[in-house]
Amino acid sequence: xxxxxxGAEAAExxxxxxxxxxxxxxxxxxxxxxxxxxxxxxxLQLPVVGSAAPADSTGxxxxxxxxxxxGDVNIGGVVQTDIKGxxxxxxxxxxxxxxxxxxxDLSTRTIVVVRGDKRAKFKSVYAVVKxxxxxxxxxxxxxxTFEPGKEP
Amino acid sequence: xxxKKKKNQHEEVTLNLTAMLDMAFQLLAxxxxxxxSPSVEAQIALRMPDxxxxxxxxxxxxGDGTNKDxxxxxxxxxxxxxxxxxxxxxxxxxxxxDKITEVASKGTLEQKMARLKRHLQEILNDPGxxxxxxxxxxxxxxxxxxVMQVVDVCAQLxxxxxxxxxxxxxxxxxxxxx
Numbered sequence: 001x002x003x004x005x006x007g008a009e010a011a012e013x014x015x016x017x018x019x020x021x022x023x024x025x026x027x028x029x030x031x032x033x034x035x036x037x038x039x040x041x042x043x044l045q046l047p048v049v050g051s052a053a054p055a056d057s058t059g060x061x062x063x064x065x066x067x068x069x070x071g072d073v074n075i076g077g078v079v080q081t082d083i084k085g086x087x088x089x090x091x092x093x094x095x096x097x098x099x100x101x102x103x104x105d106l107s108t109r110t111i112v113v114v115r116g117d118k119r120a121k122f123k124s125v126y127a128v129v130k131x132x133x134x135x136x137x138x139x140x141x142x143x144x145t146f147e148p149g150k151e152p
Numbered sequence: 153x154x155x156k157k158k159k160n161q162h163e164e165v166t167l168n169l170t171a172m173l174d175m176a177f178q179l180l181a182x183x184x185x186x187x188x189s190p191s192v193e194a195q196i197a198l199r200m201p202d203x204x205x206x207x208x209x210x211x212x213x214x215g216d217g218t219n220k221d222x223x224x225x226x227x228x229x230x231x232x233x234x235x236x237x238x239x240x241x242x243x244x245x246x247x248x249x250d251k252i253t254e255v256a257s258k259g260t261l262e263q264k265m266a267r268l269k270r271h272l273q274e275i276l277n278d279p280g281x282x283x284x285x286x287x288x289x290x291x292x293x294x295x296x297x298x299v300m301q302v303v304d305v306c307a308q309l310x311x312x313x314x315x316x317x318x319x320x321x322x323x324x325x326x327x328x329x330x
Contacts, residue, residue, distance in 0.1 A: 015169040022176040029183035042188065047300040052194030053310050067296075107199065120297045121239070123292030126324045133200065141195045145299060 033143040040115060041066035047118040049144040060111045063137070067116040069072055071124030082130045091135040111114050113144045179227035187195055196300070196307050200321045229275060231255075231268070231285040233302055234324060235291040241298045246275075248311060269305045279312045 042107045044066060065083075068075040073080045080086045094110055095102065112132050129140065159197055181269070229246065236242030239266060243257040255271045256264035275281060286306050309317040 015167055017287050019169055019173050020174060022173065022180055025184060026180050027175060029187060033183065033187065046193065047297040049194065049300050049304045051194065051304055052196050054194055061217070111197075113195075116296045118295065118297030118300075120296040121292060122294045122296055125296050125299075125325055126290075126292065129200070131320075138201055139197070139199055141197045141301065142300065144194050144196060146192055147196050147259070 009096075014131065039064045039076050041068065041077075044068060044115055044117045045119065046115065046143055046145045048146070049119075052144045052146065060139075061094065061109055061112050062111050063087070064113045065128055065132075066102055066117065067114065067120050067128060068126055069117040069119035071127075072122055073128055084134075087131050087137065088135050091137065095136075105138060106136045110137065111139045111141050112137045113141045113143060194322070196303055198303070198320050199306075199318060201319070212253075228285045228287050229272070230287050230289060231272070231302070231306075233288060233290040233294065233295045233299070234325075239293050239295050241294060245272065250319045261298060264280065265301050265305050272305070274307055276309055276317065277312050283319070284311055284317070286317060286321065287318040289325040290322055292324045314320065 015092070064075070065110060068074060073083050073086075075086065079151075094106055095104065098109065100106070114125065114129065132140070163235070230248045232245045232252075233241055234243040234245075241261060242265075244255040244264060245252050246255055247253050253271075256267040259267075272286065274284060288299075288302060288306070290302070304319065305324070306317060306320045311317055
């Protein structure tokens with residue numbers, strides 16, 4: 001028994017509108033994608049503070065340090081055990097790029113963004129802050145979240 | 153004069169969009185799967201010079217004795233924050249050496265913060281006092297969340313000339329010698 005092939009026309013859907021729509025969606029996602037978010041540990045529970053201002057570090061180079069509840073420092077997804085060495089290297093690189101001398105204050109163009117988990121002990125956070133201060137960072141931004149219902 | 157138009161016979165070019173659509177869908181799927189809505193984050197920005205401890209747990213002076221400037225440190229209002237057994241904020245005092253004042257030791261965290269704010273603002277409102285900096289000496293066992301409530305209080309303070317208090321620094325409270 002053999003099937004007969006009738007004179008059916010091949011269906012050719014018009015793919016142009018769907019391609020157009022997909023490209024628009026891709027454009028949307030590429031515009032809203034937050035490249036900075038890669039440096040932020042989204043698992044942290046930040047402290048809730050009433051009078052904090054919306055985060056803004058425009059024009060400043062940011063050194064983002066994530067400190068989890070156990071006090072481990074996570075930078076760009078990697079746990080740093082030698083935080084003093086890390087911030088010292090960062091400071092040296094920034095000084096090299098900006099033509100600054102060793103010992104110069106780095107506050108003019110660099111801000112240290114401290115994203116500490118609210119369950120962390122103060123001594124863990126302070127050890128990181130102190131390491132930063134020792135190499136010349138004196139401008140800090142402590143990330144928090146808004147109180148529920150007080151978001152801008 | 154009539155010109156005889158010659159009709160060119162050209163083949164219709166058909167672009168195969170399937171491959172492009174396939175790639176676009178893959179790219180779209182990747183972007184959708186990796187997309188995270190931006191979380192609402194706020195900040196407390198502080199300019200923090202190198203802190204120097206002025207007293208230990210018992211209020212005893214821990215300076216190195218090399219300071220010959222009689223005015224050094226006089227513009228710095230010291231707040232000591234001690235932990236309770238649960239790792240929260242227990243007692244809060246202000247001042248150093250023999251002029252330590254208890255600010256708050258009982259009540260909820262909100263009540264302690266309200267008392268601290270009132271106390272510090274009263275001091276900073278007095279134009280006869282030289283303070284324009286607040287140094288927080290905090291015990292290391294206190295949870296970071298509670299510490300940020302103290303920093304938040306300090307960030308809301310105003311100096312007697314109406315300007316916001318900008319110089320806030322903190323340091324881990326040195327352990328008292330037993």
